[in-house]
Amino acid sequence: MAQRTEAICDGKTIGIESIFTIINGKQINIPEKLNWLREKSRNNELFCPCGCGANLILVAGDRNLREQHFRIKDSDTELECTVVTEGKTSIDSKIVLKCWLDDKLGTGDIDSRVPIRAVDDGTDRKYEFSFLSDKRKLAISYFHDRANITDEKLDVLDMNRQDIKIYYVADIMNGGAEGQFPEWLMKIQSRQGYCLLLSINGIDYNEARLEAVFYDQDLDGLWCETIFADGLLREFEFDDDNTLLFHGADLSSEYDKAWYEFRKKQDIEHDRRIRVQEEREAEHKKRLEEEQKLREEYERQKREREKLLIREREAAEAKKRRAQEEFARNMAEGFEQQDAPVFDADGNRWIKCEFCGKIAMAKEFTFYGGRGHLNLGTCSECSRNNPEATAEINIPHKDRPANRYDPTICPECGARLVERNGRNGRFVGCSSYPRCKYTRSIR
Template identity: 85%
Template sequence: MAQRTEAIYNGRFIGIESIYTVIDGKQINIPEKLGWLREKSRNGELFCPCGCGAKLILVAGDRNLREQHFRIKDSDTELECTAATEGKTSIESKIVLKCWLDDKLGTGDIDSRVPINTVDGSTDRKYEFSFLSKSRKLAVSYFHDRANITDEKLDVLDMNTQDIRIFYIADIMNGGAEGQFPEWLMKIQSRQGYCLLLSIDGIDYEEARLEAVFYDQDIDGLWCETVVTDGMLRDYSFDEDNNLLFHGERLDLSYDKAWYEFRKKQDREHDRRIREQEEREAEKRKRLEEEQKLREEYERKKREREEQLIREKEAAEAEKRRAQQEFARNMAEGFEQQETPIKDPDGNRWIKCEFCGKIAMDREFSSYGGKDHVNLGTCIECSRNNPDAIAQISIPHKEKPAKRYDPTICPECGGRLVERNGRNGRFVGCSSYPRCKYTRSIR
């Protein structure tokens, strides 16, 4: 923290920055101001601004801020002083701004810490201009801490009755948005159009920089800080109408260009997003159309397969009916031979009853087959009710000696058996196939 940086003389505030100026680009202390302040402090005419009544003494060297301050006179150190201590950055910024105004205005009348009541004639001493040139009707209000930027203070300064052109400058540490609404700086921007942010390197005027920025929402609703100008403080000046200039160009016009470019950029981003959205929607429509075509193609092929299956089924059924009809027509002739079993297209074996002449599937016969009786047998009804059949069953007969088993002879039709290859491996089948469908697997 800096030492006490202001005193009161004859009801007026005097800041330590008032002893600085710039001549031919050189930052110096003002000998006349130093002499005048030392004289007033020796005469006991400088008082503490808190109102405690303590007399102050000027302590000033060449450039060192630690030696440039006001301290309480030893005889008054026991008084209860409540003066606020000003921050080091705050007083150094005021020194730099005082030098800048002296350098650019050249009026020699730059006064600092000027209460508003000395301008508008009111009795309110609550607020003050940081700097004022009465001859140019130009003032600067500096804010080190954004908490000091209040609507009340700005309204009071704006509504002075002397038509003074005022510029608001804040410390650089108050800048930045990071997407958030910059509440305090927006109070300045709403009045000034843009914000001025000061950054310093000690009290050296030649090293100080000034940025002009404005804040606005981007297309996503985030608050952005846009730089209008950024350069050394010495590159900023004023024209005869008190317009602020940067390298000779009016800052308000530079702001208009920067704001227009920012809005144009947001418009371009908006258009780009619209195009991307339209492209995404077009791609989505194309994808849906392709998917619809695939579904339609799938349904078409599915219908074709179903129709083909129906045709194949109908053809198979027609072929089956034809075979059955052919089988029915040829069935009578089939029973004239007793060498090959008679089977229908479904593989069912048919037998003719020797007693009643009934022709039916083998499941309706109690017995059938045998030598010279391959397709003949006794139906169940005859085996129960036909006396001739019953008598034949009851008459004992001498069994013929069993024939010796020959693995090369078909047991169903007597045909020759041969080995074949199938889906399930090798097997033995009748050489009379398809008339005889006898098979036996080989293990």
């Protein structure tokens, strides 16, 4: 906290900022003001603002002094003082603003902490202009803490402005939105149109900066801070109508242009989002249509494949039926000849039983084949039940021509030879046994 920064003299509040000014760009203490305050303190005419009655003296003028301030005279230190000390940033900002007004207005009549007693609610509350130039009818109201920005205070200042032009200035720490509604600064913006944010480096006027900003919502409903003027405090000035200028441009006009650009960007972004959404929807629709076409094409090809398979099966079945019909028509003729085996369309060999006349596949015959009996045999039923089929039949031995000898064919009857195990070991015998009893030992 800063030292005591104000005193009461002749019923009027005097702030420590009143001793500072700017001459030719140099920040100095005002000698006349220092001498006047020291004279007042010697005459015990400076009092503590808390009402305790203590006399104050001015501590100022030494260039090595860390802080200019008022302090209680040693003779009054026993008094019960309840003064509220002011924050250092707050008093340093007021010093800077006092120097700014002296520099830009040059009226020499800048008064600080000018009270407005317009609220009669039974309390000792009072409101004040931070600075007032009666000659220029220009006032500055400075807010260090956002908690001090109240509708009541602003309403009182507005009601008592009469023909005075008021500018509201807040400390830079109150700026920023980060998406949140800037409740306190919006109270200023609703009256001024925009907000002025002051940042300082101690009491150095030449390093102080001022930002002009406004707050508005973007398309997502987030609050944005837009800076439309930013520079050294001394680059801001007033024209003859008390219009605030930045590099010669009317700040209100600059605000209008910045606000228009902000809304224009939001409109552009709105249109862009609509286009993107439409493009996404069109792309999604196109993708769905392509997927639908692919599904339809797949289903079409599937139906074509199924139809093709049906046609192929029908063709194969028709071919099989024709082969079976052809086989059936030629079956009788096939069993009359014994030079070539009889096969159906599926490659199954068919045999005719010599005893019962049954015609069936070879798997239903006990044995079959042999010279002159290639397509004839004995069915399983006759082998079990027909005595005639089990009788021994002597087939005359006939030598096969030497050039046609086949070791797997029986030389007696032409039937197949099979390998068997006997009492005297392994041997080869005719498959037409017992009709043919040909055997050959295996060495």
